[in-house]
Each structure stands twice: as C-alpha cells, then as structure tokens.
Amino acid sequence: MLLILLLVLSFVGIVTAATDPPTTAPAPPCPEKWKEIGSMCYWYSDNVFRPWSGAQSFCNDIGGNLAGTTDKTLADVEKLISSTLYTTWTGLNKINATNWQFVDGTLFLASQWSKGEPGDGRGNCGAIRSSPVPDNNGYIALGCQYSQPFLCSQKFASCPDTNFTSIKGSLTSPNYPDNYANNEYCIQRIIAPSGYFIALTFDAWIVQKDKDAVLIYDGYYPSAAANLMATITVDPTNSTLSPYPNSFQTKSNVMSVIFKSDSLINYKGWHANYQSFTPTDPGYQNGTSGTLTSPNYPNNYPNDVEQYQYVTTANGTQIQATFSSFAVEGLYNDYLLIFDGPDQKSPVIGNFSGLLAGVPDSVKTSGNAMTLYFFTNSLINFKGFSLDWTIV
Numbered sequence: 001m002l003l004i005l006l007l008v009l010s011f012v013g014i015v016t017a018a019t020d021p022p023t024t025a026p027a028p029p030c031p032e033k034w035k036e037i038g039s040m041c042y043w044y045s046d047n048v049f050r051p052w053s054g055a056q057s058f059c060n061d062i063g064g065n066l067a068g069t070t071d072k073t074l075a076d077v078e079k080l081i082s083s084t085l086y087t088t089w090t091g092l093n094k095i096n097a098t099n100w101q102f103v104d105g106t107l108f109l110a111s112q113w114s115k116g117e118p119g120d121g122r123g124n125c126g127a128i129r130s131s132p133v134p135d136n137n138g139y140i141a142l143g144c145q146y147s148q149p150f151l152c153s154q155k156f157a158s159c160p161d162t163n164f165t166s167i168k169g170s171l172t173s174p175n176y177p178d179n180y181a182n183n184e185y186c187i188q189r190i191i192a193p194s195g196y197f198i199a200l201t202f203d204a205w206i207v208q209k210d211k212d213a214v215l216i217y218d219g220y221y222p223s224a225a226a227n228l229m230a231t232i233t234v235d236p237t238n239s240t241l242s243p244y245p246n247s248f249q250t251k252s253n254v255m256s257v258i259f260k261s262d263s264l265i266n267y268k269g270w271h272a273n274y275q276s277f278t279p280t281d282p283g284y285q286n287g288t289s290g291t292l293t294s295p296n297y298p299n300n301y302p303n304d305v306e307q308y309q310y311v312t313t314a315n316g317t318q319i320q321a322t323f324s325s326f327a328v329e330g331l332y333n334d335y336l337l338i339f340d341g342p343d344q345k346s347p348v349i350g351n352f353s354g355l356l357a358g359v360p361d362s363v364k365t366s367g368n369a370m371t372l373y374f375f376t377n378s379l380i381n382f383k384g385f386s387l388d389w390t391i392v
C-alpha cells in the first residue's frame with residue numbers, strides 16, 4: 001500500500017514539473033549571504049576579526065568595501081550586527097584634522113556619531129556600536145590597529161537590458177571604469193539597419209578569469225541563443241592568452257553581448273568599440289602599421305562585395321604588406337587587387353585569387369599610399385584575407 005502511494009505521488013510530481021512554466025525570476029540584487037539594506041548589499045563578518053586595514057582588504061577580496069551607512073540605513077545595519085558584543089569596523093576613517101569619510105564614498109553625517117564621539121585622540125577609524133541604550137548607538141572612534149568584526153558593503157547588481165542603435169559607439173561592463181558588481185547579468189544589443197554587419201573590438205579587459213564572462217551572439221538574444229560566437233573569460237586583447245581574437249563580426253545586423261559576473265570578486269571590467277558597416281563601405285587607414293581584412297573576416301565574406309580600402313602613411317615612407325591568410329573563390333571569380341598608389345588608377349602590384357599558396361609573401365609600394373579593391377561574385381564565399389602592413 002505504502003509503495004503504491006509513493007508511486008502515485010512521484011507520478012503526480014513528474015506531471016507537475018512538466019507543466020510548470022520556466023523560472024524567469026530576475027537574479028536577486030545581492031549575492032548569497034549578503035543582506036539587502038537600502039540600495040546596498042551588506043555582509044557582516046560575525047566571528048572573523050581583523051584590524052581596520054585588514055578588514056578593508058578582506059572586503060575587497062569578496063567584492064566590496066568596508067561599509068558606509070546613511071542616517072536612513074544606520075538602524076537596519078545596527079540590527080544586522082546586534083548579535084555582537086564588540087564594536088564593528090565600518091569604512092569610516094579620519095582623513096585629516098577635521099574630516100571623517102567612508103572609503104566607499106557614502107557621505108558621512110555627524111548625526112551618526114554615538115553620544116560624545118569622536119572623542120579626542122581615541123583613534124582614526126570608525127566602528128559602529130549597537131546598544132540597547134539608544135544614545136550609545138552609532139559610531140565611535142577607535143584605534144585602527146584593533147582586531148574587530150567588520151561590515152562590508154557592495155553595490156546592487158543592476159544593468160538594464162539595453163539596445164544600441166547608433167552606427168558606431170561603445171559597450172562596457174556596468175560602472176566601467178569603476179568595478180562592476182557581483183551577480184551581474186547584462187544584455188546589450190547592437191541593432192544596425194538591415195543589410196549592415198557589426199564589428200565589435202575589445203580594447204580593455206580586466207575581469208575575474210574563468211568566472212566572469214562576456215558572451216557574444218550573432219543576432220537578437222534570446223531568439224539567437226543558438227548563434228553563440230564566443231564565450232570570453234580571458235583577456236581577448238592579449239592574443240597569447242585568449243583563444244579568441246579581440247574583434248568579432250556578425251553576419252546579421254544584430255549583435256547581442258551578455259556580461260555575467262559571479263557572486264565573488266569583481267574588477268574594473270571591459271570596454272569595446274563597435275562599428276556597423278556594409279560590406280561595400282570603403283576603409284581608410286593611417287599610421288605606421290595595421291591590418292586589412294576582407295569584410296566579415298575571420299568569418300566568410302558575403303557575396304557581391306566591391307570594397308575599396310585605402311592606406312596613407314607619412315611622406316617619405318613605403319608600405320610593405322604581408323598576407324597572414326588568403327582564401328577566396330579561385331579562377332578570378334572573387335579576387336583582390338592591390339594598387340601602388342592612392343587610388344585604382346595607380347599601377348597594379350597585386351592581382352590575387354585562390355589560396356595562400358598562390359600569393360607572394362608580401363608586396364611593397366613605391367610610395368606612401370596603397371589601395372585595395374576586393375570583388376566577390378554572387379556565388380560561393382570563403383574566409384577571405386588578412387594582410388598586415390607596416391611602413392618601411
């Protein structure tokens with residue numbers, strides 16, 4: 001009998017699970033074990049004791065700072081630490097003869113001092129006392145060397161779902177260049193006019209290795225969830241570390257970028273520039289070196305491309321260009337022309353089709369200008385080319 005009952009119950013359980021809607025609740029703003037007070041997350045060390053500066057390092061290590069409080073949050077914070085007999089370090093410290101400040105930038109109001117505080121010469125760090133006698137509640141000045149329990153705080157995770165519709169711009173992690181929060185889950189989408197592609201290039205990157213990540217999708221997330229281009233957890237701007245390049249190009253007019261951080265340790269984050277382009281927009285380069293690629297490289301180029309790229313360097317220099325990759329549809333169905341000068345009227349120094357084995361290692365201009373013309377027909381596309389140039 002008991003056995004049957006169990007079977008029936010487990011059967012009901014399965015049916016219920018199958019018909020439950022998927023969980024869509026947003027992630028809570030505070031990491032596990034941190035308490036939400038006001039618009040901040042607080043973590044009380046309880047039986048971990050440190051001198052003030054050690055406590056600040058501890059808080060930094062878990063993604064925050066020694067806490068600041070406002071008049072409004074003080075009573076709630078006192079409740080949080082009321083289990084202790086000890087005064088508890090906060091981020092308050094004396095910065096000069098007359099002024100006290102919180103390390104996390106919260107404005108300190110003198111109304112938070114406990115009665116008679118800060119007494120003369122008692123110390124330069126601010127601890128909080130929770131007492132059944134209301135007058136004794138609040139902040140007291142204490143010598144920074146004492147080992148006390150402490151209170152850390154950090155910002156809420158918060159990043160609204162955002163669409164970017166300008167042709168060019170930049171994306172960053174939340175709060176950049178200040179640290180991002182823990183538990184972030186941000187979706188940013190670049191939406192270009194139809195017929196455009198999007199190129200995104202990272203130029204700064206400091207996130208927690210293997211824990212915090214950027215995911216790049218070709219298309220509109222979530223519907224494009226299957227078109228994952230990369231999950232980046234190590235510095236894409238450093239080619240010796242990262243399996244990915246620092247630059248990504250879509251084959252559609254939408255790119256979605258998701259940033260996730262875990263519940264511990266946060267850094268300054270990342271910055272990337274994007275540019276929407278059509279495969280036929282001309283390209284211009286200056287300076288002393290650079291890389292020219294076919295549209296959409298390292299992904300396949302599109303059909304029906306006619307693209308000019310111009311390089312102009314300082315007077316008196318020449319340009320040497322070396323292929324690191326070349327694969328276009330052969331027999332001059334698709335081809336690349338290189339001109340020795342500022343436009344397509346200049347002499348041809350390269351006329352290439354097919355694979356890398358069929359092109360010379362490098363070409364060199366006689367002057368300070370080089371022009372590339374890339375043509376593709378309406379059939380069959382390959383990866384294209386990548387050409388590194390430098391002045392000589």
Ligand SMILES: *[C@@H]1O[C@H](CO)[C@@H](O)[C@H](O)[C@H]1NC(C)=O
Pocket residue numbers: 095096097098099
């Ligand atoms: C103490 O620091 C505050 C804030 O930086 C400043 O406004 C004030 O002038 C300083 N006072 C003295 C006496 O240095």
Ligand SMILES: *[C@@H]1O[C@H](CO)[C@@H](O)[C@H](O)[C@H]1NC(C)=O
Pocket residue numbers: 161162163
């Ligand atoms: C982003 O764009 C999509 C498609 O146009 C739209 O459905 C969505 O509401 C937009 N989201 C925001 C936050 O503007």
Ligand SMILES: *[C@@H]1O[C@H](CO)[C@@H](O)[C@H](O)[C@H]1NC(C)=O
Pocket residue numbers: 238239240241
């Ligand atoms: C790239 O990473 C390697 C390995 O950590 C490091 O030695 C090198 O300095 C980094 N290069 C740059 C440009 O940061």
Ligand SMILES: *[C@@H]1O[C@H](CO)[C@@H](O)[C@H](O)[C@H]1NC(C)=O
Pocket residue numbers: 284285286310311312313314
């Ligand atoms: C940069 O390149 C463009 C086209 O290649 C050229 O018109 C312009 O004069 C160049 N600028 C400099 C400073 O060389």
Ligand SMILES: *[C@@H]1O[C@H](CO)[C@@H](O)[C@H](O)[C@H]1NC(C)=O
Pocket residue numbers: 315
């Ligand atoms: C380079 O030379 C051209 C032609 O002589 C001249 O018009 C131009 O001003 C020079 N540019 C620079 C930056 O010196």
Ligand SMILES: *[C@@H]1O[C@H](CO)[C@@H](O)[C@H](O)[C@H]1NC(C)=O
Pocket residue numbers: 332337348351
């Ligand atoms: C490039 O080479 C192909 C095949 O030899 C030829 O048909 C074409 O005219 C050449 N183009 C130029 C601009 O020299």
